[in-house]
Amino acid sequence: MGSAIDTLRESLGTISDLSRASSLLAWDERTQMPPGGAEPRAEGLSTLARIHHERLTADELGERLDAAAAEADGAPYESAEASLIRVTRREWEKARKVPASLRAEITRTTSLAEHAWVKAREDSDFAAFLPHLEKVIELRRQYVECFAPYEHVYDPLLDDFEPGMKTATLVPLLTALRDGLVPIIERVAASPQLDDSPLRGHFDLSTQRTLARAVLETLPLGKGEWRLDDTVHPFATAIAPTDVRITTRFDTGYLGEGLYAVMHEAGHGMYENGMPAELHRTPLQGGASMGFHESQSRLWENWVGRGRPYLRWALPMLREHFGEQLGDVDAEALYRAANRVEPSLIRVEADELTYNLHIALRFELEVEIFEERLELADLPDAWNERMETYLGIQVPDDAHGVLQDVHWGAGAFGYFPTYSLGNVIAGQLWDSAQRAMPDLEERIERGELAELNAWLRESLYRHGSCFEPLELIERVVGGPLDVGPLVAHLDAKFGELYG
């Protein structure tokens, strides 16, 4: 006879397998599937999601949770057992609070809204998208009510991506970040521009693929535990911690596109790859939140990949593949090219410095919408005004403004701030890593990346999602969320680069 905790683990293993199977179906859809598979794939994904939800909300799981809790009574908060029970109960309770009918309605409505968004963006026609957005937000309000009482109407939305985090914590944080960045961006804008021509030219697709693979092979990813594929919108997914799928896209005119998409997605991949074996097939396996996940992609993309030490080390490898284009480029020129700042209209094309203002704008608008301080019809104007204030640029049309992202049509309110949270956390982690390894930059310049990965495994990855983000940041860096390190890093870096 197994223990109550083993019986609970059995249920959780099934639930985890179902969600990993969905991940594979989704990865396949975006990288391998012939176009003819689209409609049946939607059915397959919807069936797996339904069975997953049935299992997660089952009375049986609640009974097993109770039995396991009784058995583990007195186990310390940090223990694997207590964490497993705590996190599972949280997910079970959350999942049971939303009626199946509302979930189904949200799925249907966002699916239609996403299609309408594609068309509206093509036509730059916000009015055509507006009725869909209204319905999506109305349903999201109903969703929020499932979690009443709450401190702030935006809290339940945020909670889906950052468990336990409150709007009251986030608002001052992202406001401070915005206020810290605006003057840096102004100073940069007033300085002579950097030259990114070393990364521009013609870069053959298949050589870029070979280079991307070579880059991944030098990163501390488990051997035989990852693969790389082309896709339209880069992402990383773990079918298992030992089966990480990294995807990227390439631009034959700009080497930075594919290179940094690979570094970014590899960061996500290393986090998943670093999950300890004892968390497998439980809800503790995987990143602690979207923000923590993004901290890993940003850390490897920006702090490592766009850093001077890494680029010094990587230049010979880049030259090996693109000797003609990079033969005469030195490490400093490459460093400058990889860090050119240019306020721009489109978030996904933004540089390391201005990116967070794109997020600040979206986050502020989301909060105002849910606080009913902003009419949806006024959204384009509010967007355009803020683009001018924060980034000093004029939005020519809604396709390049309020209609650029898929998130709102897809119903993903509360998601955007996690991108900036990721940058904030990455800044704090980098600070701690530097304190723990004073020779970190020298190591990176020698291509020794394993130590950084080992530190991240030991400090962060081993916790999986045992702790909520605010608990976790305390455990890892010994303090609360703090925009200081990020702002200081950006100020120092771009201060030097732009003189």
Next chain:
Amino acid sequence: MGSAIDTLRESLGTISDLSRASSLLAWDERTQMPPGGAEPRAEGLSTLARIHHERLTADELGERLDAAAAEADGAPYESAEASLIRVTRREWEKARKVPASLRAEITRTTSLAEHAWVKAREDSDFAAFLPHLEKVIELRRQYVECFAPYEHVYDPLLDDFEPGMKTATLVPLLTALRDGLVPIIERVAASPQLDDSPLRGHFDLSTQRTLARAVLETLPLGKGEWRLDDTVHPFATAIAPTDVRITTRFDTGYLGEGLYAVMHEAGHGMYENGMPAELHRTPLQGGASMGFHESQSRLWENWVGRGRPYLRWALPMLREHFGEQLGDVDAEALYRAANRVEPSLIRVEADELTYNLHIALRFELEVEIFEERLELADLPDAWNERMETYLGIQVPDDAHGVLQDVHWGAGAFGYFPTYSLGNVIAGQLWDSAQRAMPDLEERIERGELAELNAWLRESLYRHGSCFEPLELIERVVGGPLDVGPLVAHLDAKFGELYG
């Protein structure tokens, strides 16, 4: 409110989606997965199989079946409703007859036996495999007893691959086939050998891949509804009728390997691709039996692909890719090279003519084992004797004899005869197709393959698995299973080729 039949379809859609998800996991495992994914993939596949089995054996499905049957009372046997209810009930009843404990025991034991087989084959050590084989067969006997009473002990095994077919039907059929082939093989063996050097030499891997894709593009597979990948043991699988995954392997020293694996697997693929939309997400979607499936792979591989008209048409395409090797080869030389007969030890390497004797031998041994007329310890001797009698060759060791196939270790008794059934059925279908399209060969010589596909869709594919194989053959060719057309085809073809 939906009708009872719609409610039934809902359950069946879920069951079908689960099995398609498993197919994708299995395809990915064999074509894409990094090695690190192996262990979690086994867990994922086992979870999906368990949930699939739970749903298929659920009381609820039985109730929905009863309700649908009451609603469809009086629907003609051929109707979609009656077929759906009949086939679902058959599967539901079969699945419920086998206790979960026995299924689990079979899974565990065959998994161990398969590993033991790999090692035993490496060492050519039948004695090491024998205790595993004994356990597997003991469990298969218990499995058979779940279906008592039966006419013949082998019937329930056969039924898993050929629904409704009886050993009493198969024995005289495969005996007649064996007796028809032995004299043809003797005459061929006494004739001067054909030269297959045109297909031998060095054939660059990536050019072979390009050629394979070009070949597939000329076959009547739906545009955007298939893909081709490399694998170790070629197979085809349909994630959906419009999402067919073909796999192959290539031999840089022998062009025939990859080319005919592709034609073979494409045959399986076209069958699935030809399923009518109204059968989607029901148990009626998919081939009627393993034998019918194999009839399609063999028809496209052998009757089309190794036929003179197709090779005349295909030669320019082959030359386009391998001009150096095939520039001086004419269609007749290519035809002879693709049809060289050579009795050999290994089934999977056997030619079109001798292949069926490899099957006859295995089928006869399987029946004798289950009839308890053959001791397992005597299996190698029995194998070797028959290889000498049927094919005139001596077996040097068990690795090249009784240990060559994975099937028995995997517990798949009753599977082998379906390979020969496929050839028999292909012979009958080809005969009917020629009667329906007197200019079939001229069309093929012009590369017009769509008409043959259209005829197969109309005659065979549209039925999915609505009918049992013995009913279906009557419907398609207007008569019972008959080895005559196959034997006549082989006699005529190899009589001419070998003079």
